Amino acid sequence: MLDNYGRRINYLRVSVTNLCNLRCSYCMPTGGVKKKEHRDILRLEDIENIVKAAVRLGIDKVRITGGEPLVRKGIVQLIENLARIDGLKDLSLTTNGILLKKYARDLKKAGLNRVNISIDSLDRMKYRKITRCGNLDDVLEGIKIAKDAGLTPIKLNTVLVGGFNDDEIEDFVNLTLEDDIEVRFIELMPLGETRSWPESSFVSNETVLEKVPILIPLPFKGHGTVARMYTLPNGKGKVGLISPLSSHFCNYCNRIRVTPDGKLKSCLHSNQEIDLLNAHPDELYKLIFEGIKSKPTKHNIGIKDTTLVYRNMNEIGG
Ligand code: SAM
Numbered sequence: 192m193l194d195n196y197g198r199r200i201n202y203l204r205v206s207v208t209n210l211c212n213l214r215c216s217y218c219m220p221t222g223g224v225k226k227k228e229h230r231d232i233l234r235l236e237d238i239e240n241i242v243k244a245a246v247r248l249g250i251d252k253v254r255i256t257g258g259e260p261l262v263r264k265g266i267v268q269l270i271e272n273l274a275r276i277d278g279l280k281d282l283s284l285t286t287n288g289i290l291l292k293k294y295a296r297d298l299k300k301a302g303l304n305r306v307n308i309s310i311d312s313l314d315r316m317k318y319r320k321i322t323r324c325g326n327l328d329d330v331l332e333g334i335k336i337a338k339d340a341g342l343t344p345i346k347l348n349t350v351l352v353g354g355f356n357d358d359e360i361e362d363f364v365n366l367t368l369e370d371d372i373e374v375r376f377i378e379l380m381p382l383g384e385t386r387s388w389p390e391s392s393f394v395s396n397e398t399v400l401e402k403v404p405i406l407i408p409l410p411f412k413g414h415g416t417v418a419r420m421y422t423l424p425n426g427k428g429k430v431g432l433i434s435p436l437s438s439h440f441c442n443y444c445n446r447i448r449v450t451p452d453g454k455l456k457s458c459l460h461s462n463q464e465i466d467l468l469n470a471h472p473d474e475l476y477k478l479i480f481e482g483i484k485s486k487p488t489k490h491n492i493g494i495k496d497t498t499l500v501y502r503n504m505n506e507i508g509g
């Protein structure tokens with residue numbers, strides 16, 4: 192359906208848990224987050240009902256995220272149930288990749304189309320440092336297994352953190368030379384944990400173009416496009432720049448989000464939420480309709496902005 196500004200909203204991201212097996216410093220407090228009571232999070236059947244109602248309203252793309260979606264019990268069954276919903280054309284998942292070696296094949300069999308895998312450093316020590324506990328080799332193996340399982344096209348998400356991984360930009364870009372993958376650089380956003388981080392941590396995606404000026408721009412696809420796309424000369428893969436701070440893509444935004452505690456967010460950068468937890472299945476259509484109609488025209492975050500979102504990404508679903 193169209194929102195009040197004529198944007199076609201066809202993409203829903205559902206965060207199925209706020210828990211995670213990593214502790215990325217920009218996303219989670221050091222000690223992790225408290226496990227919520229069962230009654231305070233969406234049950235798997237609630238998620239299914241929400242997706243069904245959203246599909247009736249014109250949603251045809253769903254991404255499952257978190258927290259880390261692969262730590263949610265019953266995730267494969269959820270994917271299987273969602274994949275059966277008539278009218279859903281694209282079902283994907285964002286993961287830190289640690290558990291892909293265990294789940295990739297079952298997820299593919301259950302009907303998952305593709306995965307985005309987050310990886311912020313190609314250096315073992317630095318990877319451990321930013322995730323506070325992660326093992327880079329697990330992710331690299333996960334990427335390979337996901338590819339072999341056919342969860343393609345594989346997209347890698349790299350959040351640029353000034354002074355931490357901006358020296359690895361060329362290494363990430365070079366992954367696209369021989370491999371048919373998409374490496375997406377995401378500007379660090381001032382949400383939750385990062386609200387108090389120094390300005391120097393927030394690096395504009397223009398840095399990627401300064402460091403790798405040979406990147407060739409690809410045609411802009413318009414509706415629903417949040418990434419500006421590039422490729423290396425003779426590169427097999429692509430490089431995407433997702434720049435929520437330095438260039439807003441609100442005019443092309445086609446998405447809404449549901450948090451693990453059942454709050455519908457029509458904009459990532461707004462604190463406005465509609466409660467879907469405990470809503471009767473018959474009410475969901477109306478509530479989601481209202482959410483889409485109340486989607487703000489644009490977000491106004493910027494590094495120095497004071498209108499800040501209090502939830503961390505693990506509680507919203509990135
Ligand atoms: N655990 C999964 C993962 O890491 O891919 C899925 C959830 S995670 C919240 C989704 C994405 O949000 C990741 O790519 C992560 O790097 C990104 N993210 C988290 N906090 C962020 C922030 N403050 N600014 C920009 N991206 C952020």
Ligand code: SF4
Nearest residue numbers: 211213215218258287
């Ligand atoms: Fe976990 Fe993903 Fe947040 Fe890292 S970014 S702490 S992997 S939810």
